[in-house]
Structure formats: structure tokens, C-alpha cells
Amino acid sequence: MVTNMKILQVINFNAWFGESHVLKDINLELEENSITGIIGPSGSGKTTIMRCLNRLNDSNSTYKYDGKIIFDGEDIYETKMPVHHLRQQIGMIFQVPCVFPKSIYGNMIFGLKNLKLMKKSEFPGAVEKALKAAHLFDEVKDRLHEDAKTLSVGQQQRLCIARALTVNPRVIMMDEPTSALDPKSTTAIEKLILELKDKVTLIVVTHNIEQAKRIADHVVFICDGRVVEQGEKNEFFTNPKKEETKEYIKWTRCECE
């Protein structure tokens, strides 16, 4: 019964790029409608974990893996489900907001149009709903046909989140979603992340320990490709078990490399 609540499980997972072993014996479990915060120093493998979860590394010919990733009860690397169906269900937001050189509206319907999730007449309603969920609607409702590049970077990141929401993912992964943003946009996105928890399961990579404290339910600390420690947020921050974790929480520094 307990396993039913885990939407994603990573079991003894290892990953390599050529000869370099970048993920080592990773074990993770994500509860549905929770926020998992991944922290760790630069180069520790945070981005790589995410890109394994939606198989975005597959196109890299040097990429090799070992172990299992179970999504919704199925091994994502073994299943017959086409990889694009997996990616539709596990959305991803990048560190630098990636809007297409199109209008705001054109960006919003990009997924809808290509995945044929609904009739064209239903697009405007779906776009409005997703923009509202991302708290962007009021700011853009009068300029939907302007180039998306005219938005501020913070707005662009919310547009990316709204765009990801249009295809109804069950998990959304965000790779340092606020590192390119100002404090005001950061606060807006953090609020948004907390609200999204009702709809989706989230994984948020962050360099910022305070951010992890504010938003995560479950915290995973990785260093040099290994999970050093993970646990429920309060437990993790108030009572860390490992010396490295204590050191990292205090100084954002890790000796493990």
C-alpha cells in the first residue's frame, strides 16, 4: 500500500558520461504531491539526476546508466511507453527560462498544438487557465500576441511554468528555477511552487539552502554524485546526521570532492 503513494522511485541508479561516473548508487522516493528539494555543490550531479528522470540524456551518445527508475509503477528505461509520453508527464523547467522566438500565446499553445491534446477552439481557455495558475495572466492578458522575449526574465520563467502546465504533467522538475531571477520574481516563483503542490509532484534543484528550507518537504543533499543524506525537511535541517551535511548547511561547502 505504501509503495502506491510513491510516484517516482530511483533505485540503485548509476550514470556515466563516457568514463566519468557522475551518479553513484542513487536511491530516491518521491511522494505524490510533495516537493523534493535537491541541494548540493556545483557539479555534484543535480541537473544530471533530473535529466535521467525524463530521459533527456538519452540523446548523448556517451551516456550510460545502470539501475532502475520507476515512474507510476513502470521502469522508464524498460517500458514500452514512448519516451515522449514520459516527458509529457514529467515536465521540466530549465535554469535559464527558455521561451521560443514566438509570441506569448504561441509559446503557450506550443505543447497543446503539437500533442493534439484538445481541439483548437479549446486552446484559449486552456491557455488562460495555465497562465492564471502561474500568476501571469493579469500581466500578459493584453499582450498575448507580443514576442515572448519582451517579458522580463522572471515573467519568462513563469511563462515556462505555465507552458509546462498546459500539457498536464504529473511531475514538474525545476533546475535552479530562480537562480537567474531577482528577489521579487524569486518570491513569486516560490509561492507558485508551493501552490502547484496540490496539482503536481515537484522536484526543485537549488543552490540556495534558504530556498530549500522555504519550499521543500523532503530534502536530498548530493555531493560528488552520491546522496550524502536525505530526509524530511525539519529533521534534515535541525538534526542532520552526517558531518558533511552539517558543514554544507552552515557554509554551503562540501569536502567530498
Added chain:
Amino acid sequence: MAGTREVKEQVFISTIALMNVLGCSILIAIILLVIIEGLSAIDLEFLTAPAENFGAEGGIVSQIVGSIVIVIGAALFSLPISLGTAIYQTEFLSHPQIKNISNTLIYLLNGVPSIVFGLFGLIFYVHLLGLGVSWTAGSLILGTMIIPTIIVSIKNAIESIPVKYREAGKALGLSKWKVIGSVVLPYSLHGVVTGLLMGLARAAGETAPIMFTATVFSGILFPSSFTDPVTTLPTHILYLSFEATNPQTLVNAWGTALVLLTLVFLMSVIALYIRWRYKKW
């Protein structure tokens, strides 16, 4: 010591500067000559009437039409093949060695002298496929010849698309084909058009590969079937120059050259403009 080195350097710089001036002047001189000599032949009749009296009189309308027909045929043939090859190489071919080999082949193909394409076309298209001396054979030969140019241009455009756009598309759940259709193709369209125009500009000016496979000197106004030959601007210049003893024929050769130059120049300028204008990143 330092003094002599400086002098040497100065001499060297002056020499290459002189080369530069010389090169540019020759180019400008040629263009000016074509314009000056050509303009005296060109009037409305020259552009709209068929040739008469072995090109000494009349105009070059059938040559203009013939060149356009043969170039459009070359475009229709080369574009799908080049696009398919470029997409296959960038999107599906992952084996690095095979990629290398096919790249080398494309560059080698680009260096093959055009007369060799003509010879190949004579054997393959004209005789083996039984097209005879026809504009279709000419289009196929010129199309074959410019395929490498177009492929390279499309591949450059595709490879310069920032990875983030592909990944943003994939992350939304687009299949490989959808990513090709809605990211790769639209964002490399400028490369497709530029490559095509540059290739066609080259094709339009070629004489060697078509003079014995696709064209006749006269006797044909407009092709009425796929197996009809045509007359074209570059081959017309060639034939007119053979008659160089008749001064009026030579004037008309200059006129034809100016029309050809304008045509080719236009295509190149449009190609450059599109490359400059539609570079999105």
C-alpha cells in the same frame, strides 16, 4: 634588427594590401565592363523577343525562360534530397565515423568539376534514364551538382539552433518528429532558403554540364514537354562568342551576360539578406 623586421613587416603588409586592391579592381572592372557593354544591347525588345539570325538580331526571351525553367527544375529536384539528407545526418545519424565519412563525401562532391557532372548526366540521365538531351536532364544534372551546397547550408543552420529549444520541445513531450517539424525545420528555414538560392545562383551560371545534355543553340522557343531541350543564358553566351566575327553578335553576348549576371546577383543578394535577416540568435 628591430628596424629591418619592421620594414619587412611593412613591405609584407603593403604587398597584401596591393593584392587586395588588385583583386577588387579586377572584379569591379569585370562587372563594369559587363554593365557598360551589356547595356548597349539591352532594350525591351531584347528582353521580350526571341533570337533571330543566329543571335545577331532579336532578343533572348527563350534563353531567359529556359534558364528559369532549368533552375526551377533543379530546385525541385535538389531541395527534397538535400533537406532529407541534412535532417537525416543531424537528427538520426549518431555514429561519429559514418557522420565523418558522409561529411567528407559531401565536401568532395562539392569539389567535383562541373563538366564531370555533365558527363555523368550524359551517361546516366540522358542515356540510361532515356531522357535525351532535355531540360529535365539539365535540371537533374544541375540539381545533383548543387546538392552539397544546399546540404551544407541547411546543416549549418540546423547545427546552430541552440540546444535549449530542442530540449524545451522534448521536455514538453514532443516526439522526435514533432521536434523536427516545430523546432528544427522552422528555425533552420533561413539556411534552407539561403542554401537553395546560393546553389541555384551557381546552377544558373553553369555552361559545361548542360551544353551537351540539355540545351540547343536555337530552333526551340519554349519547351513543351519534359524531353524538350531548351536554350539558356550561359550557353547562349557561349554560342554567340563563337560568332565573334560579327560585331552585333558580340554586343548581344554582352547583353546576355548582363542579364545573367543580374539574375545570379539577385539570387545571391536575396540569399545573403535572408541569412542576415532571419538569424534569430
